[in-house]
Amino acid sequence: MDRITSANVFVTIAERGSLAGAAEALDMSRAMVTRYLAEMEEWAGARLFHRTTRRLSLTSAGEVTLSRCRELLALAGEVATAGDPGAGEPRGLLRVACSQFLSQTALAGAMVGFLRRYPNARVDLQVDNRAVNLVEQRIDLAIRITNALEPGLIARRLGECRSLLCAAPSYIAEHGLPSGPQDLARHNCLTYSYFGKSTWQFTREGEAPAPAAEAVEVPVGGNLSANESMALLAAAGKGAGIAMQPRFAAQPMIDTGVLVEVLSDWQPQSLGIHAIYTSRQHMPPVLRAMLDYLADWFATDPGWLSAA
Structure with missing residues (x-):
């Protein structure tokens, strides 16, 4: 089996927290994800996850392998981009969390515009009035309106809410x-x-x-x-x-x-509108595109600006 794909599947399982989550994100069957993980563990020569009925957690070998696989995928991406300008086109599933209020009044319209611009992307909008745990709930991006972000969060200010x-x-x-x-x-x-x-x-x-x-x-x-x-x-x-x-x-x-x-x-x-995500390193093109799109949308959308 393709080792680059195996590495990508392994990284996705680690980031999503489950085989089912990786299967959804990669548009694969659960059985195929399991096969790629087995290939990855055979290649690494070690068990990469502790498995329980409720969750997966990385073994010590898994932690080391995860870091190396991310480096491998970054290098592979650079090679592909050098030969094909379209290789970095935003594609795949992006799970976005926000409040009911924000989803109905602003973000639903913004998501429509984003998907028209990037037809190979997909968005799963998770509406929840509580602050979410991005890792545990397998969220790629959370949008929050606040002036009191918790210390240590990775965030990008998108705009201002008056x-x-x-x-x-x-x-x-x-x-x-x-x-x-x-x-x-x-x-x-x-x-x-x-x-x-x-x-x-x-x-x-x-x-x-x-x-x-x-x-x-x-x-x-x-x-x-x-x-x-x-x-x-x-x-x-x-x-x-x-x-x-x-x-x-x-x-x-x-x-x-x-x-x-x-x-x-x-x-x-006034309150800041913030995009919160898990890491600045090896950011998927679809997430980077969404961040740039939303920053531009809040700065230029006529409907937003006329009421903001």
């Missing part, structure tokens, strides 16, 4: 408009429980001759919180209270009069 405050006209008619951020303490504020403490941050550009931005932090609270932002947006539209929402999500409801913007002269804290 927010606004909004409420339904019925809520404003009953409770009035706040005149400043401090007035939010007496309003029913719909909070996102994923962020933990409910403190909203605002800035406002000062007027000449003092143009520096004025910053304010306001503790807020109310009778409804959720770990999914779209639930809060829907509740705000029904008159439940004041919500802080990404501008690109709330703007269509403001344009139709379902919501009105609150404290428009104050800017809520």
Whole structure:
């Protein structure tokens, strides 16, 4: 059997955490993946994985072999690219994780554009409101909106998510408009429980001759919180209270009069949009293409920019 393919199968099993995951990623049968692994273990002269009913883990020989196989595949890729300019064309399956909110309001459209540009690529969009473990859940790329990335993560900033405050006209008619951020303490504020403490941050550009931005932090609270932002947006539209929402999500409801913007002269804290992945080394062409595409999409897409 082809040793280069055996090495690629072995590396994919290690990265995906299972034979089934490797079979899916490589579009092979489970039996073929098993045969290639056996070939790889015969070539290495050692058992490469500890096998249990629930998971695989590398043996000490497997750790050494994994490093050498990655070097081998990198060299093989360089040879192929030298002779064929199309050898590095993005192809294969990419598993992308994001929140329900982000998938419905932005990423679903971006994925369509990516797949039109790269017809040999495939995307499996995994929607989960929790932060995922990329290795354990076999995720190639996670997209998160946050300003608090955990230390040690490999991430690329793709863009910025600007927010606004909004409420339904019925809520404003009953409770009035706040005149400043401090007035939010007496309003029913719909909070996102994923962020933990409910403190909203605002800035406002000062007027000449003092143009520096004025910053304010306001503790807020109310009778409804959720770990999914779209639930809060829907509740705000029904008159439940004041919500802080990404501008690109709330703007269509403001344009139709379902919501009105609150404290428009104050800017809520913006959040970074980050792509998180496992390694910068030996990055598959399809992953590199996705990172570049999303960075360009967030910077140039007219629909995104008009609401951001």
